[in-house]
Amino acid sequence: MMQTSKEARTLIEKFRKSEKQKSFQYDFFADESKYEKWEDVKIGQEGMAERSFEVKTEDILVYVDGSLDKNPLFRDEKFAKKTPWGGLIAPPFLIVPIIFWCTGTGSGSWIRTPGAINPGQKIEFYEPIRVGDTITITAKAYDKYIKREKKYLTYLSEFRNQKGQLVAKWWGTLILPFSRSNEEHKLT
Amino acid sequence: MRVPEKVSFDKVELDYELPSITRHVTQELITKNACASLDFNPIHVDPVWAKKVNLFGVGKTIAHGMMTMTFLGQLITDWCYADGGKLKSMDVKLIWPVFPGDTITCKGKVVAKHPRDKGQSFVDLEISAENQDGQKVGVGKAEVILP
Numbered sequence: 001m002m003q004t005s006k007e008a009r010t011l012i013e014k015f016r017k018s019e020k021q022k023s024f025q026y027d028f029f030a031d032e033s034k035y036e037k038w039e040d041v042k043i044g045q046e047g048m049a050e051r052s053f054e055v056k057t058e059d060i061l062v063y064v065d066g067s068l069d070k071n072p073l074f075r076d077e078k079f080a081k082k083t084p085w086g087g088l089i090a091p092p093f094l095i096v097p098i099i100f101w102c103t104g105t106g107s108g109s110w111i112r113t114p115g116a117i118n119p120g121q122k123i124e125f126y127e128p129i130r131v132g133d134t135i136t137i138t139a140k141a142y143d144k145y146i147k148r149e150k151k152y153l154t155y156l157s158e159f160r161n162q163k164g165q166l167v168a169k170w171w172g173t174l175i176l177p178f179s180r181s182n183e184e185h186k187l188t
Numbered sequence: 189m190r191v192p193e194k195v196s197f198d199k200v201e202l203d204y205e206l207p208s209i210t211r212h213v214t215q216e217l218i219t220k221n222a223c224a225s226l227d228f229n230p231i232h233v234d235p236v237w238a239k240k241v242n243l244f245g246v247g248k249t250i251a252h253g254m255m256t257m258t259f260l261g262q263l264i265t266d267w268c269y270a271d272g273g274k275l276k277s278m279d280v281k282l283i284w285p286v287f288p289g290d291t292i293t294c295k296g297k298v299v300a301k302h303p304r305d306k307g308q309s310f311v312d313l314e315i316s317a318e319n320q321d322g323q324k325v326g327v328g329k330a331e332v333i334l335p
Contacts, residue, residue, distance in 0.1 A: 026233075
């Protein structure tokens with residue numbers, strides 16, 4: 001079985017800071033045999049993500065730091081209070097760590113498939129995310145197709161906060177390898 | 189320092205170009221972004237694996253497509269969020285890989301205005317991200333509600 005190289009692990013461990021980052025299984029090869037496969041997905045099937053995401057200040061900070069975002073609206077409560085938002089909010093794309101955190105090795109786990117390629121995404125944003133929110137995700141298998149000899153899979157994921165308000169709808173698509181990565185990328 | 193004029197739906201004109209933003213991508217940034225986004229796909233974080241499988245025929249890792257989309261998000265949040273603007277939707281095709289060493293510039297232009305009830309009016313933006321060679325890496329559309 002393949003695993004993440006020592007070189008990669010060293011760099012990852014250097015940058016892990018938050019509680020969630022430290023407890024997260026970062027070796028995507030480790031549970032690979034459990035991930036949903038393109039072949040097994042039935043269009044229309046629905047599932048709730050394995051766990052929810054409680055938004056802490058550090059979750060927002062590591063996201064803006066890891067994407068070179070200096071906007072004080074996402075960093076400085078004093079500044080944010082003076083804006084029409086009335087307080088600190090998360091940048092819209094905090095939904096990325098939220099989906100990876102919430103998705104375990106069950107429904108939707110194909111997003112971790114080693115070698116998967118992102119061909120582009122469609123997202124609608126609704127309520128902003130704030131510190132203290134608890135976000136949950138329900139996902140539905142929306143489409144799967146073969147195009148130019150590549151396999152595409154799309155899930156529609158709905159993100160809601162603890163009040164039941166819609167936060168985002170994400171038509172998430174990836175190109176998946178034709179077989180498991182260790183066969184697809186067979187070493188010769 | 190001159191205080192910049194507040195962004196508003198009434199004042200923004202068609203063909204207005206948003207202030208562009210530029211981000212330099214390194215393996216360190218990609219791995220940091222993996223930690224930030226919890227997307228540790230070896231395609232992004234593992235140069236040894238990328239070399240072994242000769243990824244894209246160049247044997248290098250690629251940056252997260254969601255990092256490019258996050259940069260495109262910053263183009264919009266830098267422009268109008270402090271004034272109460274809000275990203276309503278983004279639909280982007282990622283058409284070229286971003287490699288460590290690339291410098292990505294994000295651009296946006298107002299192409300349509302949708303007057304609605306107060307607080308709901310929005311504009312359509314044509315948005316794109318391109319690398320240092322002028323090769324577009326991501327292209328698409330965003331809808332942004334403006335105060």
